[in-house]
Amino acid sequence: MTAPKKDFDFARPKTIEQLYNLVQECQHEGRQFIFSAGGTDIMPNLKSEILSPDIVISLTGLRALNNIEKQGDHIIIGALTSLSELCSNNNIQKYLPALARAAHKVASPQIRNRATIGGNIMVENRCSYINQSPINRESHSPCFKIGGDVCHLVKSAKRGDDILCQARFVSDTAPLLLLQNSTVNIIGPAGSKEIKLADLYLNDGIESKSLMHGEIITHIKVEITENSLSHYEKLTIRNALDFPSLGVAALRRGNGDISVALTGLNTRPGVFHAKLENHETSDDMIVDICRKANDFTVTYQQDFFPRGYRKNMISVFIRRAINKILEGAKS
């Protein structure tokens, strides 16, 4: 047994109302809480003592958030939809096949049966110094992400810097959702709102999401782009289990414009566009996108693939993803 080192309480409210009654109670009593969807990312972090809340509030009882619906030119995905449900859903396969592909590339079949789309777009940023045993972490001086005063990647970093932590963004599904102009519906103690998915992501590896404590994502609203083609490519050592060392989603719109979104490189995802000129996807467009992507990238050694290699692979993977799309366009 190596259960979470710190005991936590657990609750699984069945309705949003119950959820926020509980949240209120926690706030009133000063109990630290975290939300858990599928829990496949949260549990290892609890066991590694990266998280140590008083209570884990599971969202899996909120059955209403587990659905996929087509509404006009949007697909609405409930945040608690499991990745395997997403992969096999008819609407997703028909309108967002690259999203199904990206979801299918997450971790492993057993994890996809549990992990949710909401959890995947909220997945905690990773760094080879953080995602470690507590004893190993403790033998280094604690870093910013766990409340310490140092970054082992950027030794010169100090409190007050714009970016304190370089832990990298590793969601496989977010890039494509970003290209599809997705928005997320959020509810919280202060009520509900809809924001652009792009606005969910922040620059810093610690506060990497703009969701306020106590807020949850209920739905993701994904735009169906007429006559578009898209694809997702992922760099890993193995075919299963691995987080993306680099992930590239590419989208070609009906008008020929191309966009790509990257994951795995930086503290947040990056999105880049190239406009169609002269009626044909030109190499210049791809070169342009690759250059923008390279400029965006500030990879550090947060992954076991050295930064130089991952940087070199950006162009390779962007080309690979775009070529797949162009092949699709021909056939």
Add this chain to the structure above:
Amino acid sequence: MKLLNLTINGRKHTKAVSPSMTLLDFLREELNLTGTKNGCDKGACGCCSVMIDDKPMLSCLLPALEAEGAAITTIEGIAKGNALHPVQEAMIEMGAIQCGFCTPAMVINGVHMLAKNNNPDDDEVKECISATVCRCTGYNSIEKALHLAASKMRRAAHDGS
């Protein structure tokens, strides 16, 4: 402690558990169902696979209380009495079991795949076991076993119809 109600291998259980206990520890320590193995406890080896409402999941990544009301099948619930499941028979027949530590997980995942599709291709078989780490075999024998089990199940389905 909180009360947990669930069905395991067809048997109903009600037990008080610590909220931070994982389903894996609940199975192994509270119910003595030690067939489900703890290989890494962090969701990266697949050894703790069980079926929850007919889907394989990692029991180490789940607080036991998450399984409230669920129907769980562990390796102990796969054979029917003395009659082994075709996947189990095939694993034995193909020499796909050495130290055996990953075997329960391989069986759980294989049984699930074949229940959905008794005519899987090579890629489907590979994917089915792709996230369960085995250090004794080189996986080929396990893949062969799943193909053999599939053919046995197809034959049985054909004979039965």
Add this chain to the structure above:
Amino acid sequence: MAEDVAFKHIEKTSLIGKRIKKPDAPAKAIGKTRYINDMVLPQMLYGKILHAGRPHAEIISIDTSEAEKLAGVHLVITAKDTPDLKLGFVKDNAPLKSKVLCERDEVAAVAAESEAIAAAAIKLIKVSYKDLPGVFSAKDGLKKDAPQIQENFPGNKSLKFKFKHGDLAEAEAGSDIILDHVFNVHYVTHCCMGTSCAIADFDHNGKLTIYSQTQYPYNYKMDLAPALGIDPGDIRVIQPTTGGSFGAKLDVYPYEPVAAILAQKTGRPVKVLFDREEEFINSPTRQPAAIHLRTGCTSDGILTFRSADVLMDNGAYTSWGPTVPVIMMRTVSGHYRVPVIDFKAQAVYSNNAYAGSFRGYGNVQMTYATAQHMDMFAEELSEKHGMDPIEFHLKNAQKSGEVTPQKSYLRECVLAECLTTAAAASDYVNKHKTYTEACTEEGRYKRGIGLASSIHNAGGAKIHKSDGCGTILKMDDYARVTVITGASEIGQGIDAVISQIVSEELGVPPEHVTLVNNDSDIGPWDVGVHASRTTFIAGNGAKRAAIKAKKQILAAASKQANVTAEELDLRGGYVVQDKDGAAVIRLDRMLRQMHFQPTPDVVMVSDYYEPNSELEGKDHISDHSAAYSHAVHIAEVVVDTYTGEVKVEKVTMAQDVGRVINRMGLEAQMEGGLAFGLGFALSEEMIFEEGRLLNPSFRDYKVPTAPEMPEIEMHFIESDCEEGPYGAKGIAELPTIVIAPAIANAVYNATGIRFLNPPMSPEKVARAIWEKKQADS
């Protein structure tokens, strides 16, 4: 003639070479097997160890008072409770440390009523350290101003090995081509799926029963006793089912005496079980090495000399790792016919992790070098002199009866057949030529084919005064056989092989043979599961014991049937006439008749088989194994020159197995051994930063999964070993040894680039391709 044998004829059949199921497989398939990890004893406490988590430090103080106060904690121990207790190959290690020499160092330990309490107590122990500058490579350890790691080893020099044969200067002068490279072989670890575990239990007479995953229960007692200050005779080792081993459990490691000390002092059974991170950080590794290899060859393609200078990072303590030169030098002197040899190896203490034994034992490292040199020669000779690559290998391949410079006597040697079989089956020569021509062409994906071979001991390795194994065999009144053997089962399948051999001799079904082999109070002595020895040594022992039993039964039966014993045989549960198989009497009936007579004649026989090998001496000149074997692997790869990804599509293996005993077990060991070598070659690597392991998890340490495995084609060459049981040789390490250089040679064929430093991970391959492009343009 009794009614039940009337007109019954049983033909002579043989089980040898057939597929025999592992007897423990059904229980494993249904989840019923009790692994040591699953065991709970009455009154048992849980032990937990506090590891230092830093590579080099003085321990200024340890305050255990808070931990001791925690409810449910029975005992906290530190080095002061265990003075003078030592373990390890040169007794440079201790169960608990008073100074920190590496990340894993055991600083304190707790026994508590639950794992959670033990874990909580560990956190309450306050240790104050003064960190010291460390040594993190063998090279740095040799520097004049390097901190001294171990008190008794000045200059940080640990074990040292030397072997010389012939006149090196003369051989160099007579060489037309001399290759000179340094190969850096990296850290990898076993990753047994069942993590390390020990349960210790003392009785009221001071005798220790230890439930252990050990691979060598008998010498284990000798190694464990000084770490506890008790007599080896007072230790009983029980080996419950274990989740893999692969060499990881061939030594005593600190958690085992720690469990025992906690048990001794609390008077309760104590279980220590690692979690996965502890397993990664605290298990032995494969011995890393920098191998400076020089090899000479004439323009006719005849090898002239090999010289190897090996520098090994010993880590902080000495387990089996730094002893691997014993096998490395056999490869240097025995991998093909090499007349002149110069071998040196030096291990240097550092503050890194330390290595143990690991499937392939030094040969994985050395063959990675020698097999690449063979390929480099083959390439050069083919290019300059038009020599066929297989012809080059065949010219230097030994033949039966040859003796290597270290006096390994290759009684039955079929290296040539392994080469020609694998080459023909894979169409090596043609493909190699095609891919060589395509290598310089444009194109993203490059194909390559690579050949590698090696030699390994296949009849044990006499590194102890005895390399033997004891067997006790009894038969009951129902013709059921119990075999008590010293040989351990760690998943490799000796259980199936022994029951197969015994049923072959005694004519009973394999299911009627029960193996007892997990209790040192019951079993006779054996040196352990290692050196690919168990089928050979324990198999021979079981066969000899069964033959003794058979003789006893046939002697008794001959009196009854009024024929000579030679005219009788045991088949299908009957005593039969040898010539026509006519049944004489049912075997169980015969056994009862032997038993229930005025002078009972009960079948209880024993045997101690000692192979006819010679003890490995200080001069390293001895025929240290009773057999040697060769294997050839041919790997076919596709290299993505953009990303550097290497996909191994197919491996064709041809191995001298002596004779196939259990085909199912043989195939399983071949395939599993190959998977180990594949991971070593391509993806597995322990990444250290100043002595701290950065990737102690299955997420970050990349063990191969199913999609990475290639198609495997196996060819078993049967050389019929005179000394082996039914002609068999030991087989389980060669598959791990040969695959990595075969892949490296294939990657060369595809890209024109040599990879001297495994693993051939995508970034290394991509970088090398990029650098080559820069250099070429």
